[in-house]
Amino acid sequence: MEDAAPRGRFSIWLLGLILGPVVLMLWLGRGRLALVYFLAGLLLGVALLFAVANGLITPPAWTDFGMAAVLFSIPFNIIGLVHGLMIRATALSRPWFSRWYAAIILPLAVSWLLPFLVRECLYQSYNAPSLSMVPSIVIGDYFLVSKAAYGYSRLSYSGGFMNFPGRIWASEPRRGDIVVFKLPRDNETDYIKRLIGIPGDRIQMKDGIVHLNGQALPLTRVQDIPCIEGERCNFFRETLPNGRSYVINNATQNGSVDNTEEYVVPEGHYFMLGDNRDNSLDSRFGEPNGIGYIPYENLVGPVTLIFWNSMGMRIDDRLAGYPSRLTTP
Structure with missing residues (x-):
């Protein structure tokens, strides 16, 4: 460690505004303050996610979630910048992490590794690509998927860097879950549907009604959910034998797959339906x-x-904020 002249004001402005307070404090030789800002940034991110999810904050409709996070981080960076300017004259120590390359590479490595571990092992964020799950999920929705819920397979990880047979720490999914899965024909494309059939189930559509193991799933008309713009809507609450229920859209009578043959779900496989049945x-x-x-x-x-x-649609207005609000436990 060595002592040196105070860092220049211009460099503090540059690092503080562009790279944020963690890099700035490392560069100033204040490792503990860098750790405090890093933890504060994590808490800010969690608080932002909670506030957006509960309607306390509405990000601009023209942004995606990443851009919204950047916009909301600007005040945080300004606070760090002001703090850096205040301690500039007393931050004279130069430990190893205050070298410009270490101050930049260290937080970048941590900020890459932590989200990578969360994404690959715990929760991954997706956004809806289609209207196949209306009204539960619509275009512009961002949602979290639990990777640990069913255990891990080789397809749980991005880039195909893991390769092992079967699943580890496996847990069986339940009928009624909204599930993200890899398309079987390429094992790469992500799809999202509702899991209706488990291995051994017999499933058939008759006049637009799902028959599960010979029994029709009860339907109750729902009229308090606004229709999605550009869609024809006819909402019903469908109830599974395990008591779970959810809202589907059966917009037209005599659709192309309102009447089907009987499907028998093979061992080790599942039967998926979109909530927007037509x-x-x-x-x-x-x-x-x-x-x-x-x-x-x-x-x-x-x-x-x-x-x-991201389209500016209030989630609470269409009663689809959390899956538990459209799917009973």
Whole structure:
């Protein structure tokens, strides 16, 4: 460690505004303050996610979630900048981490590693690509998927860097879960549907009603959910034998797959349906053009939280903020 002249004001402004207070404090030789700002940044991120998910903050409709996080981090960076300017004259120690390359590389490595571990092992963020899950999930929704819920397979990880058979720490999914899974024909494309059938189930569509193991799933009309713009809507609450229920959209009578043959779910596979029954490519359509039955190892995990809609649609207004509000436990 060595003592030196105070850091220049221009460099403090540059680092503080662009790279943030963690890099700035490391560069000033204040390791403890850098750790405090790092932990404060984590808490700020969690608080932001909570505030957006509960409607306390509404990010601009023209941003995606990453851009919104950047916008909300600007006041945090300004606080760090002012703090750096205040301690500039007394921050004269130069430990190893205050070298410009260490001050930049160290937080970048940590900020990459921590989200990587969370994404690959705990929760991954997705956004809705289609209207196949209306009204539960619509275009512009951002949601978290629990990767630990069903255990891990080789397809749980990005980039194919893990390769092992079956699943570890496996747990069986439940009927009614909204599930993200890998498309079987390429094991890469992400799909999202509702899990309706487990191995051994017999499933058939008759006049738009799901028959599970010979019994029709009860439907109750729902009229207090606004229709999604550009869609035809006819909402019903569908109830599974395990008591779980959720809202579906059965917009038209005599749709192309309102009447089907009986499907028997093979061992180690699951049957998926979109909640928007007349606008969903799901297990009613077999391969190679459809998705067919979904192997257990292709399941990524269930949706646990819808936290934001980038199109400016208020989640509470359509009663789809959390899956538990459209799916009873």
